[in-house]
Amino acid sequence: MLSKALLRLGAGAARHPWRVVVAWLVAAALAVLAAIAVGGRTADSMTAPGLDSGRAAELIERAGTGQEGMTAQVVVAPLDGGATFFGDDGVRAALVRLQAEVGRLPHVLGTSDPAGALEAGGDAAVRGGLVSADGRVAVVRVQYPDQSRLSAEDLGALVDLGDRLRAELPLRIEMGGGLFYAFSDPDGGVSELIGLLAAAAILFLAFGSFVAAALPIGMAVFGLTVGVATMTVLAGVMDVPTFAPVLGSMVGLGVGIDYALFVLARHREYLARGCDPHEAAGRAVATAGRPVVFAGGTVVVSILGLAVANVPFMTVGGFAVSIVVLIMVVASVTLLPAFLGAAGARLARAGRIGRALRTGRPGRPAGQRDGVAGAAPAAGWRRWIGHVGRHPVPYAIGAAGLLLAATLPVLGLRVGLPDDGSLPHSRTERRAYDLVAEGFGPGTNGPLVIAADPAGDAGVLDRLVGAVAADPGIASVAPMHVDRATGIATVVVFPTTSPQERATADTIARLRTDVLPSAIGHGPARAHVGGAAASLSDVGRRTSQRLPVLVAAVLAMSFLLLVLVFRSILVPLKAVVLNLLSIGAAYGVMVAVFQWGWGGALIGLEATVPIVSFIPMFLFAILFGLSMDYEVFLLSRVREEYLRTGDNGTAIVEGVSRTARIITSAALIMVAVFLSFAVAEDPSTKMFGLGLATAIFIDATVVRMVLVPATMTLLGRTNWWLPKWLDRVLPRGPVGTDGTDDIGAGSEGGASGPRLVDR
Known part of the structure; x- marks a missing residue:
C-alpha cells in the first residue's frame, strides 16, 4: 500500500536525517555541475508542424539568405534636434563609423548599409527602408548566425559598443531585436527572493516558529536548485523555451512550499498527540504525503497534457516544468521528513511571538491552540461554514454570479505576443x-x-x-x-x-x-x-484550436480520478465545474488588466497588450492541476467526517473548518509567490504571475470557503451517490478515503489506538 511505503520512507528519513540531507546535497551538486558542463541555453522556436510560417522558414533556410539566423538592430537619431542624415555631414560621418564598428563585432555576418544608401541619395535610402522620410532616424540591421553559435557574450559586446559610442558620437543610439530577446537575463531572480521572503513571513505567522517556517523554505530551495539545474541540462539536448525556467521557478516554489506545509502541519499534530519526532514524521508522510503524491501527480499529468497542442515548444516547456514539480514531490516525502527528524521536538513548541500573533494570548496552552496543526478547528471558520450551510441558496447564487461576471471579459480575449513596445x-x-x-x-x-x-x-x-x-x-x-x-x-x-x-x-x-x-x-x-x-x-491560432481538446482531456481525467478517490459522481462533477469557474474568472481578470488596462499600473504595465497566445493553455493545465491540491485536501477531510458520522451537514462543517486554516495559509503562500513574478518587467511573466495568483486566490476563498460548502449542503446525501455497479467495479481506498488508516500502530493509543487518516 502507498501509505505503508510512505510511512517507511518518512520514518527512515527522520531516523537518519543527515544521510538524506547529504544525499540531496550531492544530488544538487551533481545537477549544478552537469548544468555547467553539458547544459545549454533556452531557445524559442515558435513554430509547429504544418504551419505556413514553418514552410516559409524551410524555404528561407534552403535559399541560404542568412535571414534564418539571429538578428539585432541599432537605431540611431541625431542628438541635435535640427539635424538630419540628409544634410548634416557630421551625423552622417558618425553613422559611417557606427556601422563599421558594428560590422567588426564577433560573429556578425553583415549589416545593412544606410550610410551607403545615403551616398546614392536620400530617396534611395528612404525606399530601402534604411532612413526615415524626414531623415531623422536610421536603422542598421545586424545579421548573426543561428542561435546555437551565439552566446550572451555576443549581446554583451553589442551593448558595450553602444555604451562606448554614445559617449563619442553625436547620436542617440538604441538597440533591439532577436539577440536581446534570446540572451537578455530572464526575469526571476529578484521575484524568487521576494516570493521566498513573503512565504517565510506567512509560514512564521501560521506556525509561530522560526524553525517551522524555515523547513519548507529550505526544502523548496533544495528542490528548485535540482529542478532548474536539470532543466538547464535538458536545454543542452532540446530547445527549452525561455519562459520555462521562470515558470518552473514560479510553480516549483508554490507547490514545494505548499506540499511541505501540508506535511509539516500533520507532523506537528502528531507531536501534539504524544508521538516521538521520528514516528510523527513517518505518520505525517504516510497521511499528508498521500494527497501530496496524488496532487503532484495530477499537476504533472495535466501539464504533460499540453502535448495535445502539437506545438513542440509548448510540449518541451511543459515537460521541463513538470520535472520541477516532480522533484518537489520527491523532496516533500524524503528531504522534508529528514528536516523534521533533525529538528526533533522543537517543532512541537510555538514561539512566544507567533503564539501571540495567532491567538492574541501569549500564554495560551499548546493543547488549546487552534493552530495550523489542527488540534481543534478554528471556531471562526466553524461559525462561517455553519452560516453558509444555513443559507446555501443565496451564497451559491451570489458566489457563482460573481465568478461568472469576472469571466465575462474572456469574450473579448485577443491572443498575440507582446513585443518590445510593451517593455518599460x-x-x-x-x-x-x-x-x-x-x-x-x-x-x-x-x-x-x-x-x-x-x-x-x-x-x-x-x-x-x-x-x-x-x-x-x-x-x-x-x-x-x-x-x-x-x-x-x-x-x-x-x-x-x-x-x-x-x-x-x-x-x-x-x-x-x-x-x-x-x-x-x-x-x-x-x-x-x-x-x-x-x-x-500561426501558433496563436493553433493553440486556440487545440485548447478545447486540452480542456476536454483534463476535465475527463480529473473527473475519473476524483470518482476513484471519493467514490462519488456528484462531488467530482461539482469539483470540475467549480474549477472551471475559478479558472474562467482568472482569464477574465487577465483580459481586464492586460487588454483593457484596468489596474495595469499596479504591476508596472505601461501599455495594453494582447494575451500571449500560449498562456491560456499553459495556465489551464497548471491551474487545474494545482486546484486538485485543495480539492483533495478539503474533500478528503469532508469524506472522512461523513464516513465517521454519517451526517452530511456535520461532515461539511467539520471537514471544511479543519482544513480552512491550512488551505488559506497555503493559498496565501502561493499567491505571494506568484504575485512576486507579476511585477517583473516581461509582460509574459506578468501574465503568468497574475493569472496564477488570481486563480489560486479565488479557488481558496470564493470556491473552497463559499461555493463548496453551499453546493454540498444543497446536494445533501446525494453528494456521495454512486451506482452500485460502479461501486463494485472501482478499487477500494486509492488514497485512504475508505474510512480506515493502513498505517498501522504507533499512535498515542498503541496497536489498539485510533486509526488516523488524512483525507
Missing part, C-alpha cells in the same frame, strides 16, 4: 521600438518575410511583388533577393500596423488566402508568409 521605457529595446515606429511606421517593428519557389516560372515573382505591394495592409516592400542556386526568392514586407494589432493578423491571413494564390495561379510555384509576426500568429 527604461529598456533600450522599448526606446528603439518607439524610434522605429516614429520614423518608419508601426509595421516596421514586425516585418513579414515572403518566401517563394517559382518552380521555373520567372514571371510569377514580379506578379507576386506587385500584388503584395498593392495590398492595403502593406506599407512598403523591400528589394527582392533571389538565390541563384535554388531560385528561391525572399522579400521582406512591412505591414501598416504594429505586430500586436489584430489588423496585422488579418493582413497575414489575406496574403495567404487571396493575394498570393491570385498572383501564383494554378502553376507549380508556391509562396509562404513567414517572419516572427506570422509565426506567432
Whole structure:
C-alpha cells in the first residue's frame, strides 16, 4: 500500500536525517555541475508542424539568405534636434563609423548599409527602408548566425559598443531585436527572493516558529536548485523555451512550499498527540504525503497534457516544468521528513511571538491552540461554514454570479505576443521600438518575410511583388533577393500596423488566402508568409484550436480520478465545474488588466497588450492541476467526517473548518509567490504571475470557503451517490478515503489506538 511505503520512507528519513540531507546535497551538486558542463541555453522556436510560417522558414533556410539566423538592430537619431542624415555631414560621418564598428563585432555576418544608401541619395535610402522620410532616424540591421553559435557574450559586446559610442558620437543610439530577446537575463531572480521572503513571513505567522517556517523554505530551495539545474541540462539536448525556467521557478516554489506545509502541519499534530519526532514524521508522510503524491501527480499529468497542442515548444516547456514539480514531490516525502527528524521536538513548541500573533494570548496552552496543526478547528471558520450551510441558496447564487461576471471579459480575449513596445521605457529595446515606429511606421517593428519557389516560372515573382505591394495592409516592400542556386526568392514586407494589432493578423491571413494564390495561379510555384509576426500568429491560432481538446482531456481525467478517490459522481462533477469557474474568472481578470488596462499600473504595465497566445493553455493545465491540491485536501477531510458520522451537514462543517486554516495559509503562500513574478518587467511573466495568483486566490476563498460548502449542503446525501455497479467495479481506498488508516500502530493509543487518516 502507498501509505505503508510512505510511512517507511518518512520514518527512515527522520531516523537518519543527515544521510538524506547529504544525499540531496550531492544530488544538487551533481545537477549544478552537469548544468555547467553539458547544459545549454533556452531557445524559442515558435513554430509547429504544418504551419505556413514553418514552410516559409524551410524555404528561407534552403535559399541560404542568412535571414534564418539571429538578428539585432541599432537605431540611431541625431542628438541635435535640427539635424538630419540628409544634410548634416557630421551625423552622417558618425553613422559611417557606427556601422563599421558594428560590422567588426564577433560573429556578425553583415549589416545593412544606410550610410551607403545615403551616398546614392536620400530617396534611395528612404525606399530601402534604411532612413526615415524626414531623415531623422536610421536603422542598421545586424545579421548573426543561428542561435546555437551565439552566446550572451555576443549581446554583451553589442551593448558595450553602444555604451562606448554614445559617449563619442553625436547620436542617440538604441538597440533591439532577436539577440536581446534570446540572451537578455530572464526575469526571476529578484521575484524568487521576494516570493521566498513573503512565504517565510506567512509560514512564521501560521506556525509561530522560526524553525517551522524555515523547513519548507529550505526544502523548496533544495528542490528548485535540482529542478532548474536539470532543466538547464535538458536545454543542452532540446530547445527549452525561455519562459520555462521562470515558470518552473514560479510553480516549483508554490507547490514545494505548499506540499511541505501540508506535511509539516500533520507532523506537528502528531507531536501534539504524544508521538516521538521520528514516528510523527513517518505518520505525517504516510497521511499528508498521500494527497501530496496524488496532487503532484495530477499537476504533472495535466501539464504533460499540453502535448495535445502539437506545438513542440509548448510540449518541451511543459515537460521541463513538470520535472520541477516532480522533484518537489520527491523532496516533500524524503528531504522534508529528514528536516523534521533533525529538528526533533522543537517543532512541537510555538514561539512566544507567533503564539501571540495567532491567538492574541501569549500564554495560551499548546493543547488549546487552534493552530495550523489542527488540534481543534478554528471556531471562526466553524461559525462561517455553519452560516453558509444555513443559507446555501443565496451564497451559491451570489458566489457563482460573481465568478461568472469576472469571466465575462474572456469574450473579448485577443491572443498575440507582446513585443518590445510593451517593455518599460527604461529598456533600450522599448526606446528603439518607439524610434522605429516614429520614423518608419508601426509595421516596421514586425516585418513579414515572403518566401517563394517559382518552380521555373520567372514571371510569377514580379506578379507576386506587385500584388503584395498593392495590398492595403502593406506599407512598403523591400528589394527582392533571389538565390541563384535554388531560385528561391525572399522579400521582406512591412505591414501598416504594429505586430500586436489584430489588423496585422488579418493582413497575414489575406496574403495567404487571396493575394498570393491570385498572383501564383494554378502553376507549380508556391509562396509562404513567414517572419516572427506570422509565426506567432500561426501558433496563436493553433493553440486556440487545440485548447478545447486540452480542456476536454483534463476535465475527463480529473473527473475519473476524483470518482476513484471519493467514490462519488456528484462531488467530482461539482469539483470540475467549480474549477472551471475559478479558472474562467482568472482569464477574465487577465483580459481586464492586460487588454483593457484596468489596474495595469499596479504591476508596472505601461501599455495594453494582447494575451500571449500560449498562456491560456499553459495556465489551464497548471491551474487545474494545482486546484486538485485543495480539492483533495478539503474533500478528503469532508469524506472522512461523513464516513465517521454519517451526517452530511456535520461532515461539511467539520471537514471544511479543519482544513480552512491550512488551505488559506497555503493559498496565501502561493499567491505571494506568484504575485512576486507579476511585477517583473516581461509582460509574459506578468501574465503568468497574475493569472496564477488570481486563480489560486479565488479557488481558496470564493470556491473552497463559499461555493463548496453551499453546493454540498444543497446536494445533501446525494453528494456521495454512486451506482452500485460502479461501486463494485472501482478499487477500494486509492488514497485512504475508505474510512480506515493502513498505517498501522504507533499512535498515542498503541496497536489498539485510533486509526488516523488524512483525507
